Amino acid sequence: MDDFARLPGDERRPYFEETAARLGMSSQFVEKDFWVCWTLNRLFALDEFRDHLTFKGGTSLSKVYRVIERFSEDVDVAIDRDFLGFGGDREPEAGVSGKEQQRRVADLQLACRATIWERLEPAFRHAIGSRLDDASTWKMVRDPSDPDDQSLLFTYPPAITGGLNPYISQSIKIELGARSDHFPSENASVDSYLADVFPDFVSEDNATVRVLSAERTFWEKATILHSLHYQPEKRQFPARMSRHYYDVFRLARSEHFARAMEAIDLLERVARHKAVFFKSAWARYEFARPGTLRLSPAKHIVGKLKQDYVDMEPMFFGNAPPFEEILDRLSEIEDRVNR
Numbered sequence: 001m002d003d004f005a006r007l008p009g010d011e012r013r014p015y016f017e018e019t020a021a022r023l024g025m026s027s028q029f030v031e032k033d034f035w036v037c038w039t040l041n042r043l044f045a046l047d048e049f050r051d052h053l054t055f056k057g058g059t060s061l062s063k064v065y066r067v068i069e070r071f072s073e074d075v076d077v078a079i080d081r082d083f084l085g086f087g088g089d090r091e092p093e094a095g096v097s098g099k100e101q102q103r104r105v106a107d108l109q110l111a112c113r114a115t116i117w118e119r120l121e122p123a124f125r126h127a128i129g130s131r132l133d134d135a136s137t138w139k140m141v142r143d144p145s146d147p148d149d150q151s152l153l154f155t156y157p158p159a160i161t162g163g164l165n166p167y168i169s170q171s172i173k174i175e176l177g178a179r180s181d182h183f184p185s186e187n188a189s190v191d192s193y194l195a196d197v198f199p200d201f202v203s204e205d206n207a208t209v210r211v212l213s214a215e216r217t218f219w220e221k222a223t224i225l226h227s228l229h230y231q232p233e234k235r236q237f238p239a240r241m242s243r244h245y246y247d248v249f250r251l252a253r254s255e256h257f258a259r260a261m262e263a264i265d266l267l268e269r270v271a272r273h274k275a276v277f278f279k280s281a282w283a284r285y286e287f288a289r290p291g292t293l294r295l296s297p298a299k300h301i302v303g304k305l306k307q308d309y310v311d312m313e314p315m316f317f318g319n320a321p322p323f324e325e326i327l328d329r330l331s332e333i334e335d336r337v338n339r
Contacts, residue, residue, distance in 0.1 A: 001195075002131045002201050005038055009159035014161060015264075019197040025317050027160050028168050029071050030193050034202075035156040037063065037192040039172050042127045044207040049120055052083035054182045055190075056212035057175075060336045064188045065214045068245060074173040078180035078212075084111045086178070093276050103274050105179065109148065112178040116150055120176070120200045124152070127292055143173055158308035167314045177275040181269070184213045214256035215263050219270045221248045222295060225330070227274075227283035231292035235282075237301060242309035242323070246316075248295065251328040252333055264290060264337070277283065295334040296327065305311055 003011065013027075016034070020027040036059065044050050057076030061067045081087055084110045088094075095101035125140055132138055137157035142149065152174040163171075189206040212220075224244045231237070251257055260266070270286035274280075287294070297305055307325045 001038055001041065001206075002204060004034075004194075004338065005131065006133055007182050009161075010158065012159040015072075015194060015201070016199060019194050022197055023193055023317075026165065026168075028223060029317065030229045031158065031160045032073060032156075032168060032172070033063075033071070034194045036073070036075060036172055036194045037190050037195075039156075039174065039332040040281055041132070041207045043075070043077065043174065044122060044209045045128060046120070046123050048123060049079075054078045054080075054180070054185050054210050054212055056149040056180060056187060056217065060211050060219060061214065061247060061251070063190045064209070064211045064257065065254075067214065067254045068247055069257065069316060070246060070312075071168070071315045071317065074175055076175045078182060079112060079115070079176060079178045080182065081108060084108065084178055086111065092188040093273070095276075102279065105277055105279075108178055109150075112176070113149055116176055121152065123281070128154070143175075146175070150177050154160075165314050180212075181216075181273045182210075183210065183225060183269075184216055184263075186212050186213060190207045196213055214251065215255070216270070218256060218260040219250065219267045221251070222293065222300060223270050223274055223285065225255055225297070226271075226288045226293055226297045227285070228301065229296065229298050230282050230284045231298070231301065232282055233298075234306065237304045237309060239306075240312060242305050242312055243315075244304065245297075245323075245326050245330065246253065246309070246320070248333070249321065249329050252329060261336075267293065267337075269303065284333060288316050291338050293334060293337050297338075299308045302327075304326070 016027045016031045020030045040055065046052060055077055058068065058070065059072035059075055062070060062072050071301045073285045081091065086092065090104065092101050092104035092108060095104050128138065128140065129135060140152055143151035143153045150163050154174060155171040158170050166290055190209055190213045195202045209331065221244050225248060228241060268289055271285040275285040306323050
């Protein structure tokens with residue numbers, strides 16, 4: 001994998017283009033997918049951190065579980081709170097009052113930020129630099145759009161330079177943090193589409209990646225939809241939110257849905273966790289329970305979601321379902337959970 005990453009761009013390009021042709025994807029997708037996998041493997045190979053990280057979110061559904069046919073360009077990774085000294089008696093959920101819980105969450109955020117910039121980022125930068133010979137071809141910076149100041153932007157050395165889709169950045173966002181729960185999780189490897197097509201040429205020296213289980217991710221996504229149902233009409237609607245509706249739809253069509261329903265107690269665990277670590281005045285996590293869960297969007301955001309879904313079309317490969325079909329299926333799931 002490193003040997004391929006070090007090749008000149010004009011030598012990498014034909015492999016990306018051939019993979020794209022065989023899989024019916026854009027070569028820009030294939031290239032970025034390779035670098036997403038390469039970045040994950042470098043991150044999870046860091047000696048100090050490898051046992052304290054959990055890969056999660058939409059990219060895990062694509063790269064580990066292969067459930068969604070949506071290109072996810074961010075890498076969402078959680079750091080263990082125990083590793084940062086916030087386990088046991090210092091666990092925020094163990095706070096005796098809401099005020100104490102929020103004080104501990106704030107302290108956790110500070111500790112996480114310090115660990116990222118004082119220890120993880122230098123080690124990660126060294127790991128990348130030791131494998132990519134020419135430092136002028138890549139860069140890594142703080143993500144200025146992250147209000148928590150816990151994310152990195154890695155700009156990889158591009159081989160695909162013509163006919164670019166402006167919706168697809170040539171930077172990978174590594175979104176770090178310590179507020180997420182890590183249960184249940186499992187170990188897995190992450191393989192690129194390039195390696196699927198050229199397994200002999202692109203040998204993947206994969207690190208073992210701890211990944212949040214798909215059934216946990218189902219309930220994490222479900223509570224996002226629940227909170228969006230209650231979002232005030234006057235509040236600005238974030239872009240790319242339709243992806244969560246698509247992801248829940250695809251999970252519900254996979255074998256992971258049955259496991260999620262068998263582990264429905266995870267829904268309440270997720271809701272309790274979010275009420276402390278992602279406190280919101282309007283999300284109504286106390287109602288994110290069997291009997292009162294809301295997956296269908298409120299009427300005032302349906303039009304925005306439909307347009308957002310259209311805007312996200314370049315991020316899908318395969319056959320993306322009509323958004324009306326997604327809404328119909330979510331209504332069925334909501335009824336089943338609330339029986």
